[in-house]
Amino acid sequence: MANNDVVPMIAPSSGVHIVLPDYYSPEGMGLIVPKTKDGRVVFMLPWLGRTVAGTTDSSTAITMLPEPHEDEIQFILDAICDYLNVQVRRSDVLSAWSGIRPLAMDPSAKNTESISRDHVVFEDYPGLITITGGKWTTYRSMAEDAVNAAIRSGNLKPANGCVTDHLHIVGAYGWDPASFTVLAQNYKRMKKTYGGKVIPGAMDSAVSKHLSHAYGTLAERVAAIAQNEGLGKRLAHGYPFLEAEVAYCARHEYCESAVDFVARRCRLAFLDTDAAGRALPRIIEILASEHKWDKARRKLEQQKGIEFLETFKSSKNAQFRDGKHNGQ
Ligand SMILES: Cc1cc2nc3c(=O)[nH]c(=O)nc-3n(C[C@H](O)[C@H](O)[C@H](O)COP(=O)(O)OP(=O)(O)OC[C@H]3O[C@@H](n4cnc5c(N)ncnc54)[C@H](O)[C@@H]3O)c2cc1C
CATH class of the missing domain: 1.10.8.870 (Alpha-glycerophosphate oxidase, cap domain)
Incomplete structure (x- = not known):
């Protein structure tokens, strides 16, 4: 908005996940391989009564309906097979999908090594705060950092400190595990x-x-x-x-x-x-x-x-x- 010639602030990265029957993951127990034999990360976790396994990480074009490629699905199957005693078959795959991660890139950096798994907040024009990247697990700290940047930029005097730590999500008040x-x-x-x-x-x-x-x-x-x-x-x-x-x-x-x-x-x-x-x-x-x-x-x-x-x-x-x- 501030600059017609703005350089890209995100690097889209495709991530494929597959879902398998429940019997591949005991309840409450997951498996993560931080480095497979070709240096990638794979995991298997119990998810909503089934097993989710993933993932891949490759640069991609942005499309509205991304699709997983067969070789990406096969990579995940092969990688988890290396760590199990049973064969995981393509016919066991109940669902497989591709999602696009908007990885943050520092627009002022000179190379792609600035691509970050975390969020990046910057003020590229006085009073215009941009936040890019980020994760589901860090949404509260993303909100806090963006609001704090706006407070600094506008030289505002907030009545209280950040409250996000103590805010419950909808339906959480009065909820109990039982x-x-x-x-x-x-x-x-x-x-x-x-x-x-x-x-x-x-x-x-x-x-x-x-x-x-x-x-x-x-x-x-x-x-x-x-x-x-x-x-x-x-x-x-x-x-x-x-x-x-x-x-x-x-x-x-x-x-x-x-x-x-x-x-x-x-x-x-x-x-x-x-x-x-x-x-x-x-x-x-x-x-x-x-x-x-x-x-x-x-x-x-x-x-x-x-x-x-x-x-x-x-x-x-x-x-x-x-x-x-x-x-x-
Ligand atoms: C492959 C992949 C792997 C990931 N892995 C992790 C991980 O391991 N850990 C982690 O913490 N995070 C992970 N993330 C990131 C996480 O999914 C996102 O940070 C999170 O989903 C963001 O939530 P959100 O509600 O802000 O946005 P979204 O989940 O994107 O929700 C926005 C919604 O708004 C809808 N929408 C958009 N525009 C309009 C419109 N004009 N009108 C109506 N609806 C609209 C969209 O359809 C969408 O449903 C991953 C993301 C991907 C793609």
């Missing part, structure tokens, strides 16, 4: 049978744990929708995501598209691409009833959902074009 028990005790999942009858079902602990961890104390609101509106069915077999979450996210969390729900509100696209594809029509049906979508919009959502899920390379979506892999 909150899921109360949820399971107090709510039923009223669900519609295929014949259209609404019948009560117990809220099992996988569902109540998921709701409690995802929504904190607000899980009660989701559970109330499941109980009172007959939206207590699971969206996908084997996963704890409920129909009620779609309605809740549409009403209270600005969820405006099926892709948004399947990728970010619940993580089904990342956990199991095929299961996400099967859940898509029901997600669209609930969103359509919440947002009063017409037939054309529903069709568009289905089409966009399929296009999006095709960028995830589960074993079903895999392209074995290089002839190296046979999916076994």
